[in-house]
Each structure stands twice: as structure tokens, then as C-alpha cells.
Amino acid sequence: MNIEQHTEEHYDPVSNSMGMWLFLFTEVMLFGVMFILYAMYLHTYGIDFRHGSGQLNLVMGGLNTVVLITSSLTMALAIWALSLGQRSKSFLFLGATIALAGGFLVVKSFEWAAKFHHGIYPGSAELLSRSPGEMVFFSLYFVMTGLHAFHVIIGMILITVNAGFLAKGKMSPERMDLMKNTGLYWHLVDLIWIFLFPLFYLIV
Amino acid sequence: MTSTTAAAQPSYLAVKKGIAGWLYTTDHKRIGILYLIGMSIFFIAGASFGVMMRLELLKSGLQYLDADVYNRILTLHGVIMIFLFIVPGIPAVFGNFMLPLMIGAKDVAFPKINLLSWYCYMAGGILALVSLTLGGVDTGWTFYVPFSTSSASNIYVPLTAAVILGWSSILTGINFVTTVHRLRCPGLKWFRLPLFVWSLYATAWVQILATPVVGMLLILVMLERFLGVGVFDPTRGGDPILYQHIFWIYSHPAVYIMILPAMGVISEIIPTFTRKAIFGYSFIAFSSVAIAAIGSLVWAHHMFTSGMSDTARIVFSFLTFIVAVPSAIKIFNWITTMYKGSIRLEPPLLFAMIFIFLFSIGGLTGLILGALSLDIHLHDTAFVVAHFHYTMLGGAGTLFFAAMHYWYPKMTGKLYSIKFGHITAILFLIGFNLTYVPLFVAGINGMPRRYADYLPDYAFYHQASTVGSWIMYGSFLLMVVNFVYHLFKGKKSPANPWQSVSLEWQIPSPPPLENFDTIPEITEKPYKYTSGSV
Numbered sequence: 068m069n070i071e072q073h074t075e076e077h078y079d080p081v082s083n084s085m086g087m088w089l090f091l092f093t094e095v096m097l098f099g100v101m102f103i104l105y106a107m108y109l110h111t112y113g114i115d116f117r118h119g120s121g122q123l124n125l126v127m128g129g130l131n132t133v134v135l136i137t138s139s140l141t142m143a144l145a146i147w148a149l150s151l152g153q154r155s156k157s158f159l160f161l162g163a164t165i166a167l168a169g170g171f172l173v174v175k176s177f178e179w180a181a182k183f184h185h186g187i188y189p190g191s192a193e194l195l196s197r198s199p200g201e202m203v204f205f206s207l208y209f210v211m212t213g214l215h216a217f218h219v220i221i222g223m224i225l226i227t228v229n230a231g232f233l234a235k236g237k238m239s240p241e242r243m244d245l246m247k248n249t250g251l252y253w254h255l256v257d258l259i260w261i262f263l264f265p266l267f268y269l270i271v
Numbered sequence: 272m273t274s275t276t277a278a279a280q281p282s283y284l285a286v287k288k289g290i291a292g293w294l295y296t297t298d299h300k301r302i303g304i305l306y307l308i309g310m311s312i313f314f315i316a317g318a319s320f321g322v323m324m325r326l327e328l329l330k331s332g333l334q335y336l337d338a339d340v341y342n343r344i345l346t347l348h349g350v351i352m353i354f355l356f357i358v359p360g361i362p363a364v365f366g367n368f369m370l371p372l373m374i375g376a377k378d379v380a381f382p383k384i385n386l387l388s389w390y391c392y393m394a395g396g397i398l399a400l401v402s403l404t405l406g407g408v409d410t411g412w413t414f415y416v417p418f419s420t421s422s423a424s425n426i427y428v429p430l431t432a433a434v435i436l437g438w439s440s441i442l443t444g445i446n447f448v449t450t451v452h453r454l455r456c457p458g459l460k461w462f463r464l465p466l467f468v469w470s471l472y473a474t475a476w477v478q479i480l481a482t483p484v485v486g487m488l489l490i491l492v493m494l495e496r497f498l499g500v501g502v503f504d505p506t507r508g509g510d511p512i513l514y515q516h517i518f519w520i521y522s523h524p525a526v527y528i529m530i531l532p533a534m535g536v537i538s539e540i541i542p543t544f545t546r547k548a549i550f551g552y553s554f555i556a557f558s559s560v561a562i563a564a565i566g567s568l569v570w571a572h573h574m575f576t577s578g579m580s581d582t583a584r585i586v587f588s589f590l591t592f593i594v595a596v597p598s599a600i601k602i603f604n605w606i607t608t609m610y611k612g613s614i615r616l617e618p619p620l621l622f623a624m625i626f627i628f629l630f631s632i633g634g635l636t637g638l639i640l641g642a643l644s645l646d647i648h649l650h651d652t653a654f655v656v657a658h659f660h661y662t663m664l665g666g667a668g669t670l671f672f673a674a675m676h677y678w679y680p681k682m683t684g685k686l687y688s689i690k691f692g693h694i695t696a697i698l699f700l701i702g703f704n705l706t707y708v709p710l711f712v713a714g715i716n717g718m719p720r721r722y723a724d725y726l727p728d729y730a731f732y733h734q735a736s737t738v739g740s741w742i743m744y745g746s747f748l749l750m751v752v753n754f755v756y757h758l759f760k761g762k763k764s765p766a767n768p769w770q771s772v773s774l775e776w777q778i779p780s781p782p783p784l785e786n787f788d789t790i791p792e793i794t795e796k797p798y799k800y801t802s803g804s805v
Contacts, residue, residue, distance in 0.1 A: 096484055
């Protein structure tokens with residue numbers, strides 16, 4: 068039996084999109100655990116959380132929010148361009164998305180480096196001398212932004228794969244499920260940041 | 272692909288022989304068999320660890336296992352049986368094999384992802400076994416903090432295994448939900464679905480929504496050990512009780528991942544062997560959904576003694592009583608289906624009836640544990656061990672065996688020995704009750720769970736239980752022999768040895784590579800039996 072024919076027969080764009088949405092539900096539940104923990108500890112340590120939040124760099128966090136929302140726009144534009152058959156334009160937008168995602172990670176690493184410089188990292192002597200609420204706040208900060216950054220990296224890899232397929236001419240307006248699903252994933256990563264930003268930076 | 276005739280299509284076993292034909296397969300039937308092979312090995316390993324524990328408990332005092340080794344074997348028994356047998360069991364083996372056949376499809380929605388989930392399963396399973404050679408883990412399968420973050424044993428390996436197994440579970444769930452939505456054959460409306468498909472569908476949703484929760488939690492335990500993140504560490508502002516809450520938010524719905532597919536299996540078996548339509552189809556379907564929904568809200572009944580407000584305990588106790596209602600509805604439905612049926616007591620039905628008996632005991636003792644005042648006395652005693660073995664092994668396990676006996680001719684194209692099937696079932700029934708009834712009594716009298724030793728007063732119960740475990744283990748081995756021997760020496764099975772009307776039995780045994788020559792069209796509800804037609 069011819070493999071190509073076999074897969075052709077099973078091709079169903081609705082299934083592909085449905086599978087991706089179900090996967091996104093699992094991501095929501097994964098981050099949901101962290102948000103529940105955050106809610107519980109905010110309830111217990113309200114004042115300490117505000118104190119912790121005041122030590123984060125609002126300018127860098129705000130900059131990153133703008134960067135990530137813009138990257139969602141360029142991702143959507145890449146899909147739009149491909150659906151019109153404009154491959155080179157789509158390729159450029161994918162490149163812009165990767166660049167913005169990289170920019171996000173650079174800013175994030177500066178933020179983390181600044182915290183490390185002040186001796187604030189999980190299990191550090193400095194942090195252990197703080198109040199219990201601040202210790203939990205920074206634990207959650209590192210875990211949640213770290214998990215989010217991990218998702219950004221996965222997203223960058225996916226977008227790069229898309230760009231590769233596009234360059235090889237393996238994507239067309241009729242066969243663009245991979246890029247659409249990558250777009251869905253990228254928007255979710257963006258959306259999670261939209262929640263992380265106020266919870267960590269804006270509760271002062 | 273051009274249409275082929277039934278004679279021209281080879282059976283799925285006949286094409287692409289050789290090991291590569293199996294390891295690279297994307298055929299849902301072969302993946303189901305791959306799962307079955309892996310799972311049988313893990314199950315026998317897990318059962319052997321159980322028998323080892325019982326052997327240690329044959330006499331008061333420590334004989335051949337010291338307390339540390341006992342804890343490690345206990346943990347591995349739990350991890351293997353929960354994560355490698357009961358949770359994936361029926362969906363991964365029979366769901367994979369039967370779901371596309373029952374909905375008139377050629378395969379699941381994502382065949383390659385299906386194979387990936389098998390590799391995740393095997394990788395996780397082998398890692399779990401490897402952890403034994405790295406010194407083992409002594410935390411129990413629940414990995415409670417602070418013990419799991421401070422225990423000296425090498426805990427990364429089983430945690431990684433559990434996370435990988437979670438991936439396998441999620442991928443299967445996504446596959447099944449999409450398959451049921453997209454690949455039903457023409458005319459197969461939702462309320463014409465066989466009940467096994469309904470139960471797989473409900474289970475798949477719980478798998479998708481609950482598994483990431485425990486995955487994240489176990490990752491947090493690893494981060495806590497590795498990086499000193501103190502989310503659950505009281506010295507760093509964390510709250511260990513929160514770990515238990517989040518653990519059981521997953522792990523209680525997980526018991527419904529275990530039991531719902533089993534309830535689907537029995538809903539197939541009873542109509543077939545009583546020649547009657549299932550009684551109250553929609554009640555069974557909706558009670559599955561009700562179990563999945565209410566079952567997500569009862570988690571804290573595992574924590575009545577952990578420290579909670581009285582209000583929370585009363586609410587969770589009440590919800591625990593409520594969740595017994597849909598389960599009881601199903602029991603009544605199955606029994607009513609058998610009433611005035613023309614019953615053929617073949618091994619699958621015998622196992623199904625054993626299930627009703629054992630699961631009723633398991634369910635009712637669950638109510639005893641769900642009652643607040645009694646739970647204070649019974650918490651962490653052998654009573655709890657007996658209770659969950661009645662629901663898990665007596666429930667999901669028994670129906671796994673029933674499903675094996677029911678679908679074996681379809682999967683292999685061979686007939687097993689009915690007589691040995693009957694003997695297996697009776698031995699299992701005797702051995703099971705002898706193993707766990709004494710534990711109920713010992714538990715009420717105060718025997719704690721997870722102990723490698725006991726006071727001489729409990730000797731009688733433990734000795735009876737250990738003898739029971741040998742009988743039960745013997746019944747497992749007999750089952751394996753019956754199936755493996757007849758795989759090679761068995762008589763060829765007709766396409767439909769049980770004269771079932773469901774769709775998977777209407778094609779040859781073993782099924783052809785592409786399942787159906789022409790996609791069937793469904794015009795009526797399932798289980799259209801005319802009473803006494805055989």
C-alpha cells in the first residue's frame with residue numbers, strides 16, 4: 068500500500084484543529100494548577116505579595132507584554148498572508164514572530180539576571196531571610212515565568228519548523244493546518260502572559 | 272484506494288510480518304495488541320510484588336524483607352498497578368482495538384500519535400521498573416510532600432516516569448475524543464453509540480482535563496527537590512496540605528478514568544450473553560457523565576484527617592454519598608437487563624457477574640469510609656486497602672479480564688478453552704475474597720496499612736489473606752496460559768462466536784487490515800436482540 072495515499076485518505080482539517088484545541092485545554096489545566104496555587108497564597112499572604120510585586124521591574128514587564136502581543140499580531144499576519152498564497156510575505160512575518168519571541172526571552176533573562184544579582188533565587192540565603200509570603204511569591208514567580216519561557220522556546224521551535232516547510236514549498240493555502248495550529252499555540256502562550264503580567268507586576 | 276472484496280483483504284495479523292511491522296505500525300489494532308503485551312508484563316510484575324508483600328506478612332515479625340525494602344516494593348506495586356495497568360488498561364488495549372470497529376471507522380483520528388503514545392507508555396513503564404534497580408522509592412505512589420521532597424531515595428526516576436505516562440494518557444484522550452467526534456460512520460448518531468464508546472468518550476475527557484494537573488504537581492515536587500523552590504515547604508512559606516488537595520483533584524477523577532471504561536465493557540457483555548437490549552440506555556450513558564462530573568468534586572474525602580474545616584469536610588462527605596447514586600443506577604440497570612434474559616454463562620458473563628458482586632462491596636464500603644465519624648477510625652487502616660482493591664481490582668480489573676475473554680476471539684481469531692475460562696473465574700473469585708475480606712476485619716480491628724509487620728493478634732487475618740493471594744495469583748497465571756496456549760494451538764474462531772449484534776463482531780475474526788470493505792451505515796439503536804434468538 069502506498070503510504071502517501073493512506074495519509075491522504077485520512078486528511079481532515081477539522082480533526083487536526085480539534086486535536087489542537089484539546090491539547091490547548093491540557094495547557095490551560097497545566098497552568099491552572101499554578102494559578103490556583105497563586106490564588107491560595109495571595110489569599111494567605113496578601114501584603115507580602117504586594118511587597119514582592121513592588122520589587123519587579125514594571126518597565127521591563129510592560130515592554131515584554133507589548134513585545135509578545137505584537138508577536139501574536141505578526142503570527143496572525145503570517146497565517147493571513149499564507150491563506151492568500153503570499154508565501155514570501157508569510158515567511159517574513161514568521162521571521163518577525165521569531166525575532167520578537169527572542170526579544171521577549173532576552174528581556175526576561177535580563178530581569179532574571181537582575182534578581183539573581185540581588186541574591187533572589189529559589190533557596191538563596193537572601194530569600195530565606197525574607198518573610199514567608201515573599202519567599203512563596205518569588206518561588207511562584209520563577210516557576211510560572213520559567214514555565215512560560217519554556218513554552219516560548221517550544222513556540223519558537225515550532226515557528227522555525229513552519230518557516231522551514233514554507234521555504235521548501237510544503238505549505239499551501241489548502242494545506243496550512245500546521246501553521247494554523249502553531250498560531251493557536253502561540254496565541255495561548257501570549258494569553259498566559261497577559262494573565263501573568265498583572266498577577267506579578269501590577270498588584271502593588 | 273480502490274475498493275476491495277472481503278476475500279482480497281488480508282487480516283491485520285497477516286500483513287507486514289516481522290518485528291518492524293509491529294514497531295512501526297500505525298494500525299490501531301496492532302497498537303492495541305502492543306499495549307496488551309506490554310501491560311501483561313507490567314501486570315504480572317505488579318502482581319508479583321503484591322504477592323511478595325503478602326508473603327512477608329504471612330508471619331508476624333520481619334522475615335525476608337526489611338521495612339525499607341517492603342516500602343519500596345509497596346511503592347512499586349502501587350505505581351505499576353495504578354499508572355501502568357488500571358489507568359491505561361481498558362482504553363489503551365480494548366479502546367484502541369475496538370473503538371474504530373464499533374463506530375465503523377478505519378482507524379483513529381491520529382494514527383501516528385497513537386503509536387507515539389504507546390512508546391511513551393513503554394518508556395514510562397521501563398523507567399518505573401528501572402527505578403527499582405536504582406535503589407527503589409519508598410514514598411508510596413502518592414508522592415506526598417514533605418516525605419517525597421526529603422526522602423533519600425532516588426525519586427526523580429519514578430516522577431519522570433509518571434510524567435511521561437501522563438503524556439501517553441493525554442495523547443490517547445485527545446485521539447479518542449477527536450475520533451468519536453469525527454469518524455463515526457453515517458447514521459451513527461450519539462444515542463446510537465454502543466455504551467462502551469460512550470464510556471471511552473467520557474474517560475477521554477477526564478484524561479485530557481485531569482492528567483496535566485498531576486503532571487504539573489509532580490514537576491513541582493522535582494523543582495522543589497532540585498532547585499529548592501518552596502511552594503509546598505512550610506519553612507519557605509508553602510503549605511503541604513495544598514499538595515494533597517491538588518494531588519487528589521487529579522487522582523480522584525482518575526479512579527473514574529479507571530472504572531468508567533470497565534462499566535462500558537460490562538454494558539457490552541451483558542446484552543450479548545442475555546440476548547436482551549440494555550435496560551435504560553440513556554440512564555447508563557448519562558450516569559457516566561454524572562459520575563465524571565460529581566466525581567471531580569469529591570477529592571478531599573482522601574484528606575478527612577489531614578486538617579480541613581468542618582464545613583469542608585461535611586460538604587465533601589455529602590458529595591461522596593451523592594456520587595454513589597449514579598453508580599448504583601448502573602448496577603440496577605445491569606441486573607435488570609439480565610432479568611428474564613436467555614442467559615448463557617460463558618466466561619465473559621461470569622466475570623461480569625463477579626464484577627457486580629465485588630464492585631457492590633467495594634462501593635458500599637466506600638460509603639462507610641465517606642462517613643466522617645467512621646473515617647476517623649478507619650483512615651489509613653487495612654480496611655481502606657481492602658476497599659480500594661474491591662473497587663479497582665474487583666471492579667476495573669475483573670472487567671479487564673472479562674473483556675479479555677469477550678474479545679479474545681475477535682483479536683486473535685482463535686478460541687480459548689471455555690472450561691479453563693470458567694475455572695479461572697471461580698479461582699479468581701475465591702482467591703480475591705479470601706485475600707481482601709480478612710483485611711476489612713483486620714482494618715476495623717485497627718491494623719494500619721503500609722506496615723511490614725504486625726502484632727500476633729492479627730496473624731489469622733494476614734495468614735488467610737496471604738493464602739488468598741496465592742489462589743488469586745494462580746488464577747492470573749492460568750489465564751495467561753489459557754490465552755497464550757490457544758494463541759498457537761486454539762481452534763479457529765468463527766467471525767462471531769457469541770452471536771453478538773454489535774458492529775465489531777460483524778466483520779471477520781481477526782479483522783481485516785482496513786476493518787470494513789465498505790463503510791457501514793447505521794439505522795437503529797445498538798443491542799437489537801430478540802430474546803431467546805439463540
